[in-house]
Amino acid sequence: xxxxxxxxxxxxxxxxxxxxxxxxxxxxxxxxxxxxxxxxxxxxxxxxxxxxxxxxxxxxxxxxxxxxxxxxxxxxxxxxxxxxxxxxxxxxxxxxxxxxxxxxxxxxxxxxxxxxxxxxxxxxxxxxxxxxxxxxxxxxxxxxxxxxxxxxxxxxxxxxxxxxxxxxxxxxxxxxxxxxxxxxxxxxxxxxxxxxxxxxxxxxxxxxxxxxxxxxxxxxxxxxxxxxxxxxxxxxxxxxxxxxxxxxxxxxxxxxxxxxxxxxxxxxxxxxxxxxxxxxxxxxxxxxxxxxxxxxxxxxxxxxxxxxxxxxxxxxxxxxxxxxxxxxxxxxxxxxxxxxxxxxxxxxxxxxxxxxxxxxxxxxxxxxxxxxxxxxxxxxxxxxxxxxxxxxxxxxxxxxxxxxxxxxxxxxxxxxxxxxxxxxxxxxxxxxxxxxxxxxxxxxxxxxxxxxxxxxxxxxx
Numbered sequence: 001x002x003x004x005x006x007x008x009x010x011x012x013x014x015x016x017x018x019x020x021x022x023x024x025x026x027x028x029x030x031x032x033x034x035x036x037x038x039x040x041x042x043x044x045x046x047x048x049x050x051x052x053x054x055x056x057x058x059x060x061x062x063x064x065x066x067x068x069x070x071x072x073x074x075x076x077x078x079x080x081x082x083x084x085x086x087x088x089x090x091x092x093x094x095x096x097x098x099x100x101x102x103x104x105x106x107x108x109x110x111x112x113x114x115x116x117x118x119x120x121x122x123x124x125x126x127x128x129x130x131x132x133x134x135x136x137x138x139x140x141x142x143x144x145x146x147x148x149x150x151x152x153x154x155x156x157x158x159x160x161x162x163x164x165x166x167x168x169x170x171x172x173x174x175x176x177x178x179x180x181x182x183x184x185x186x187x188x189x190x191x192x193x194x195x196x197x198x199x200x201x202x203x204x205x206x207x208x209x210x211x212x213x214x215x216x217x218x219x220x221x222x223x224x225x226x227x228x229x230x231x232x233x234x235x236x237x238x239x240x241x242x243x244x245x246x247x248x249x250x251x252x253x254x255x256x257x258x259x260x261x262x263x264x265x266x267x268x269x270x271x272x273x274x275x276x277x278x279x280x281x282x283x284x285x286x287x288x289x290x291x292x293x294x295x296x297x298x299x300x301x302x303x304x305x306x307x308x309x310x311x312x313x314x315x316x317x318x319x320x321x322x323x324x325x326x327x328x329x330x331x332x333x334x335x336x337x338x339x340x341x342x343x344x345x346x347x348x349x350x351x352x353x354x355x356x357x358x359x360x361x362x363x364x365x366x367x368x369x370x371x372x373x374x375x376x377x378x379x380x381x382x383x384x385x386x387x388x389x390x391x392x393x394x395x396x397x398x399x400x401x402x403x404x405x406x407x408x409x410x411x412x413x414x415x416x417x418x419x420x421x422x423x424x425x426x427x428x429x430x431x432x433x434x435x436x437x438x439x440x441x442x443x444x445x446x447x448x449x450x451x452x453x454x455x456x457x458x459x460x461x
Contacts, residue, residue, distance in 0.1 A: 044077070044080060047080055049076075049080050049137070049146075049148045050076065050080055052133065052135050052137060052148070053072065053073075053076040053137070055130070055133075056072065056122070056125055056130065056137075057069055057072060057073065059125055059129050059130070060129075061121050061124065061125070062121065065117075065121070067097075067114055068114065068117060068118050068121055070096050071092070071096050071114055071115075071118055072118060074092065074095060074096050075087065075092075075139070075144055075145075075146055076146055079145050079146035080146075084145060087144040088144070089105040089111045089112070089144070090102075090103065090105055092111050092144060093105060093108065093110060093111045096111075097110050097111065097114075108445065109444045109445045109447055109449070110445065112447065113445065113446065113447045115144070116283075116447070118139065119139055119141075120283065120286050122137065122138070122139070123286060123290065124286070134150065135148060135149070135150055136148070136149050136150075137149075208291070208292065208293070208295065209291065209410075209413070209416060210416065210420070211380075211382050211393070211410075211416075211419075211435075212288070212291055212292075212393075212410060214316075214382055214391045214393070214433065215316040215317070215318055215382075215390075215391050215392070215393045216288070216291075216292050216295055216298060216299070216316070217295070217298070217316065218295055218298070220298065220315050220316050220390060221298055221300060221315045221316070222298050222299050222300070222315065222316040222317070222318065223300050223302045223307070223311070223315060223316070223317050223318070224284075224285050224288060224299055224300065224301050224302065224318045224320065225302050225303070225304055225307055225317060225318065225319045225320065225326065225328060226277045226278070226281040226282070226285065226301065226302070226303060226304065226320050226321065226326070227277055227278055227281055227304055227320060227321035227326040228276075228277065228303055228304040228305045228325065228326065229276035229277060229278070229325075230252055230255075230276075230305065231246070231324060231325050231326075231327070233252060233255035233256060233268065234255055234324075234345060235345055235346050236255060236256060236257055236268070238345050239255075239345070240345070241324070241327055242327070242330070243327040243328065243330050243331065246304075246327040247309075256268050277303065278321070278325070278400055278403070279400065280397070280400035280401075280403040280404040280407075281320045281321065281403065283404050283407055284320050284395060284403060284404065284406060284407035285299075285301055285320070286407075287407040287408070287410060287411045288318065288407070288410070290411070291410065291411060304321070304325075304326045304328055307328060312331075312385070313389070314389055314390065315385075315389075315390050316385065316390040316391050316392070316393075317385065317390070317391075317392045317393070318392075318393045318394075318395065319332075319392065319393070319394045319395070319396075320395050320396075320403065321395075321396055321403070322340040322396040322397075322398075323340065324340075324342055326396075329394055329396060332381070332383055332392065332394060335381075335383055335459060336379070336381055336394075336436055336459075337353065337354050337436055337457050338351045338352070338353060338354070338364075338379050338436065338438050339351065339352045339354060340352075340379075340396055340398065348365060348368065349365070349366060349398040349399070350363050350364060350365040350366070350377075350398065351363070351364040351365075351377055351379065351398070351438065357455065360455055364377045364438065364440075364454070365377075365398075366397075366398035366399055366401075366402060367398065367399045367401060367443065369399070370399045370400045370401065370446065371445070371446040372443070372446075373443055373444050373445060374442075374443060375440055375441070375442060375443070376397060376398055376399050376401040376402040376405070376440075376441050376443050376448070377397070377398050377402055377438060377439065377440055377441070377454070378395070378396060378397035378398065378402030378403060378405055378406050378438075378441065379394070379395075379396055379397075379436060379437065379438050379439070380393070380394070380395055380406050380409065380410075380419075380436075380437050380439065381393070381394040381435070381436040381437070381459070382433070382434050382435055382436075382459075383434055383459060384434060384461055391434075395407075397441075400446070401441055401443040401446060401447065401448050402439075402441055402448075404441075404447070404448055405439065405441035405443075405448035405451050406439070408448060408451065409439065409451050412451075415451050418451075418452075418453050419437055419453055419456075422437065422453045422455075422456045423435055423437075423456050423458070426457075426458060432458045432459060432460050432461075434458070434459035434460070434461075435456060435457065435458055435459055436456065436457040436459055437453055437454075437455070437456045437457075438453075438454040438455050438456070439451055439453055439454060440452045440454050
C-alpha cells in the first residue's frame with residue numbers, strides 16, 4: 001500500500017500574474033510578486049523556441065497545473081536569453097515558489113520535486129499532443145537549463161547560392177543542370193540513409209537493461225497494472241479486502257456504509273467510479289515507458305480493477321502496489337519473504353521478514369504518513385509468470401515515496417549495479433534469474449533522494 005493517496009485534481013488556471021505557494025500539499029495562489037509572469041519582448045516573442053514553449057504551456061496538463069506553468073515559463077525565458085546565473089535552485093525557489101531570500105534548498109526540496117514533475121509532463125507532451133513537433137526541448141537531470149533540439153534531419157540545399165552578378169558567372173546552362181542533379185542525388189542519399197538508420201533501429205532495438213529485460217520483450221505484451229484508489233473504501237467499511245471480494249460485482253457497494261449524507265454518498269460514488277490511481281504509480285509507469293525505448297508500444301497501462309484472471313495466463317506483468325491497494329499482488333505472497341503488513345485498517349505499515357538472516361531485522365517500518373521526511377521501505381521482486389509463461393515484476397512500497405524510489409532504482413544504472421552486486425554476494429550456490437530485494441529510501445518532503453539495498457533473496461521455481 002502507498003498510504004494516503006494524493007490523486008491529481010484539476011486546478012483552474014488563471015492567466016493573471018500569480019506566483020505559486022511553496023507548500024507541496026496545496027496549490028495556493030499568491031498575488032504579491034507580479035514580476036514572475038514572462039512578458040517577452042519582440043525578439044523573444046518571435047523566437048521559434050519560445051513559440052514551442054507557448055504551445056506546451058497552452059496544453060491541457062500545464063493549464064491545469066499553475067506551478068508547472070510558472071516554472072516552465074521562468075526556465076524558458078532565462079534559458080533562451082542565456083541568463084544562466086538565474087537558473088539556480090535557490091533563485092528558482094525564490095522567484096517561482098515565493099521562498100524567503102537565502103532559504104536553504106537542502107532543507108526544502110520543492111524545486112526538485114516540481115522539476116521531476118515538469119520532466120514527466122514534457123515527456124508526456126512530446127509523446128502525445130506534441131508528437132509532431134519539429135523541435136523538442138529537454139531538461140537534463142542535475143540542470144535547470146532547457147535544451148532545444150531539432151527532431152528532423154537537416155537537408156542540404158539543392159544548389160549552392162548563385163551570384164547576383166551575371167558577369168561573374170561563367171557556368172553554362174548544361175553545367176548548372178549537372179550541378180543541380182548532383183546536389184539532388186546527395187540529398188536523396190541522405191534521405192535514404194536516414195530511412196535506413198530508422199528502419200535498422202526498429203529492426204534491432206536498443207537492448208533493455210536488467211532486470212526489465214525479463215518483462216519487456218519484443219515478442220510479448222507487458223501489462224503495467226497500477227493500484228486502484230477505490231480500495232481506500234475499505235477504511236469506511238473497516239474491513240480487509242481479499243482478491244475474491246475485490247473481484248465480486250458488488251465489491252464497492254459492500255464497502256460503503258448505508259444511510260450516509262447525500263453529498264458524501266455522491267463523493268464516494270465518484271471516487272469509486274473514477275479511474276483514479278497514485279501519482280507514484282504513474283511516475284513508475286512513465287519511467288518504464290522511457291526505459292522501454294522502441295519497445296514502449298509493447299506496454300499497456302491497466303488499472304487493477306480492469307484485470308481478469310484469464311489475462312494472467314499469457315504475457316508479462318508489472319504490478320505496482322501492495323495487496324491493500326492492488327489486490328492482485330496477494331496471488332504471489334506465498335513466494336515472497338517480505339510481507340507488507342498493515343497494523344489494523346489505516347494503521348502503521350511495515351514489512352514482516354518471515355525468515356530473518358543473521359544481522360537482519362524482523363520488522364522494517366517506514367514513514368508514518370505520505371509526505372513526511374525520513375526513511376521508507378519498498379520491495380522489488382521478479383517472479384516466474386503463471387502457466388510457465390512470461391515473468392512478473394512486483395513493485396510495492398510502504399508509502400508513495402518507497403514506490404517512487406523503485407522507479408528511480410530501475411532508471412539509474414548505479415542503483416541497478418548496486419542491486420546486482422547484492423545478489424551476486426548473496427551466497428546462493430544455485431543460480432536463479434528470480435529474486436526479491438528490500439530497499440530503503442531516504443525521503444525529504446515527499447520525494448526520495450537516495451536509495452540503498454538492505455537485503456536480497458533468490459527465488460526458485
